[in-house]
Amino acid sequence: MSGRTAAFIGTVAAAMQPPPPCLPADAQVADAVAAMAEARVSSVLAIDHSGVAIGILTEQDIARRVAFRVPPETPLSAVMTAPVVGVRPTELLWRAVGRRRLKRLRHLAVLDEAGRPVGMLHRFETYAAASGRLLDTLEALAAEDTEEGFAATRAAQAGLARFLLEDGVLAADVIGIVSEINLDIHRRCVERALAARESPTPLPFTLLVMGSLGRGESFLFPDQDNGLILADRPDDRAAEVDAWFIPFAEDLNDRLAAAGFTLCRGGVMARNPLWRKTLGEWKAQFTLWTARRTPAALLFGDIAFDFRPAWGPAEPAAELRAHLSRALAERPAFLAALAAEDAKFAVGLSFWGGFSDDEEGPGTRTDLKLRGLMPLVSSVRLLALKEGVEETSTRARLAALAARGALAEADRGMLDSAFGLIVERLLRQQLDDLAAGRKAGNLVDTAALTKADRSTLRDALKAIASFQRATRAAFTGGLSG
Secondary structure, three states: HHHHHHHHHHHHHHHHHOOOOEEEEEOOOOHHHHHHHHHHHOEEEOOOOOOOOOEEHHHHHHHHHHHHOOOOOOOOOOEEEEOOOOEEOEEHHHHHHHHHHOOOOOOEEEEEEEOOOEEEEEHHHHHHHHHOOHHHHHHHHHHOOOHHHHHHHHHHHHHHHHHHOOOOOOHHHHHHHHHHHHHHHHHHHHHHHHEEEEEOOOOOOOOOOOHHHHHHOOOOOOOOOOOEEEEOOOOHHHHHHHHHHHHHHHHHHHHHHHHOOOOOOOOOOOOOHHHEEHHHHHHHHHHHHHHHHHHHHHHHHHHHOOOEEEOOOOOHHHHHHHHHHHHHHHOOOHHHHHHHHHOOOOOEEOOOEEOOOOOOOOOEEEEHHHHHHHHHHHHHHHHHHHHHHOOOOHHHHHHHHHHHOOOOOOHHHHHHHHHHHHHHHHHHHHHHHHHOOOOOOOOEEEOOOHHHHHHHHHHHHHHHHHHHHHHHHHHHOOOOO
């Protein structure tokens, strides 16, 4: 990965410079200019008695407002820019770069939770992290925190994905970056939905994301798969809690839909009571699913068991993960039933080694998500659940399984490569679809690939099919051949 793409994988803390001189707001302008000259920096911050940043004075401000205009003893508060536009050190760097560019700022203060200065981002450093066309993409990605702005961010992801692929970033890393941006949008939608409520939340809660976003493997324009873990509460507060969370969850899902995450057709969303429960209720639900093994339980497990926290305290999600591991260990028949169900995801190769025709009408394109990615993802998930692996991404699960000796290192490498290849084919196909004015889909024109690329893809699908058969046999006792 080149330095130009570093803005998407780091935080502000990794790129910031030390904070500039900080002076009280009643300090004289002459002292501020002298402090800038002595420190050889282009700005100073004005702070209050608690050390909180309340204004900034830059070289441009001096040229526009101070030089030959006010006497040296003028207080800093009379010429500073206020309030200070700042970011947290934990902010993703791509958002900070985009925000600085959107607001046409040369300096971006880095502030702690209390608003005290801990660093500064200058234009030079942000340009070093991202330049040219990437900066334009960053600006689009860092649109304002409105539903329209979030939708613009989602729309800009296709341009980001194409840029990163052209820059040599592996497709598997690209979808990870896209997923992080999607998580950021989810968090901001939660904040906006909370701000819209007339009363504070009656209970702490955690937003869970599931499915592809839970694995950190989002392609372009995914739908919603989310839920809420509510803190446990007395039974006599159930009506009060529901009265608050029902409209909140509706609003949250609507905001995410406006941001480009379509409503889940299966109803796997926080607005559905099945996916909005207290921690105790979630545990009971998982126990019930593993005990009954109904078709609905198997379907929900395929989606829900990739959960991870996206907003709020992470501890409830970790406790739920530990409970799931215990429930599956006590009821291994559930994983056997899940293995049999997941075997329906047949790999997209014919008996003679050709690619499957999954396109209606005269076309012959292959659905590489259904016929390639899902057989691999579901088989890896099965092994990870059996071994109690906490990671949710496919690649991290493969690495964890190999580290535990549950998967040969050679197999891990082969499956990791197969995952990366299929992800690249799918992502490039979606970008080509969008460029041609079509809806981004999962049907890949394998006939348009070079002979060498078709051969490589065929080998990858064969490896996945072999792994899927072996996994199913390990859980169900069937033949692996």
